[in-house]
Amino acid sequence: MSDTRSAAWDDYSKTKPQRRTTNADGETTWFNWTQYADHGPGVEVLALQPGDCVLDLGCGSGGNLAHVATLGMKAVGIDLSPKQLAKAHERWPDVDGMELHQGDALQFLGDTFTIFDAVYSVFGAAWFTDPRLLLPIVHARLKPGGVFGFSQRPPVEGCYGCQASYIPRGDDEDPAVVKRWDYQPDIWSSLLKEYGFPEVTATVLPASEADQRTTGTLLVRAVRGVQPQLF
Numbered sequence: 001m002s003d004t005r006s007a008a009w010d011d012y013s014k015t016k017p018q019r020r021t022t023n024a025d026g027e028t029t030w031f032n033w034t035q036y037a038d039h040g041p042g043v044e045v046l047a048l049q050p051g052d053c054v055l056d057l058g059c060g061s062g063g064n065l066a067h068v069a070t071l072g073m074k075a076v077g078i079d080l081s082p083k084q085l086a087k088a089h090e091r092w093p094d095v096d097g098m099e100l101h102q103g104d105a106l107q108f109l110g111d112t113f114t115i116f117d118a119v120y121s122v123f124g125a126a127w128f129t130d131p132r133l134l135l136p137i138v139h140a141r142l143k144p145g146g147v148f149g150f151s152q153r154p155p156v157e158g159c160y161g162c163q164a165s166y167i168p169r170g171d172d173e174d175p176a177v178v179k180r181w182d183y184q185p186d187i188w189s190s191l192l193k194e195y196g197f198p199e200v201t202a203t204v205l206p207a208s209e210a211d212q213r214t215t216g217t218l219l220v221r222a223v224r225g226v227q228p229q230l231f
């Protein structure tokens, strides 16, 4: 299963250009939660302190992770796709504090002994993993009071729970299919509270006015409770 998924994401990687060299403000690194350039909130959502250890689930080619590292954090990324990680190594060869791992997010969280100060995922593994498996293990590896933030496309009305995501391949090939989990903001709030994140903000940010597309971005910010959980 994991090989099929990493091959699918390798195919996805071939279609995606590298991040721009600078954003609209002329910055060489930046954090972007949405599918639109120069849009939405930034890294402040994660409430980081200098030297924090931060985990990106499905870091892809590493643009957000590089920004977190340049702020002086220990920035750890996990991604299924060797091609995505090769792009990260190529684009960000000399960024101190950036650590990349290849593999499945659930497996990585299960194997690591690190307690992270914040965990995030931008259109990443948090979208493509069953939340009933992911949330308990993020809770276990996140410090009390730490932020778990993630963004993804909002659900299509009426299409909730596990959905098929189609990743285009060559013209004469069927698309690759991976599973993703779509819920409305209030359902994300309930799920996160159930799994030990008592403080949750889940909203759909409107699309960028500078873009013709109209789909917003679901942004979820959850603070881990101080109590250990018995799931």
Ligand SMILES: C[S@@+](CC[C@H](N)C(=O)[O-])C[C@H]1O[C@@H](n2cnc3c(N)ncnc32)[C@H](O)[C@@H]1O
Residues within 6 Å of the ligand: 009, 057, 058, 059, 060, 061, 062, 078, 079, 080, 081, 084, 103, 104, 105, 106, 121, 122, 123, 124, 125, 128, 129
């Ligand atoms: C749409 S891309 C987003 C990449 C990156 N976060 C960004 O904003 O550019 C989704 C990424 O999640 C990774 N991914 C999907 N499922 C994963 C999983 N279960 N474990 C680790 N990475 C995963 C894919 O390999 C891919 O790089």
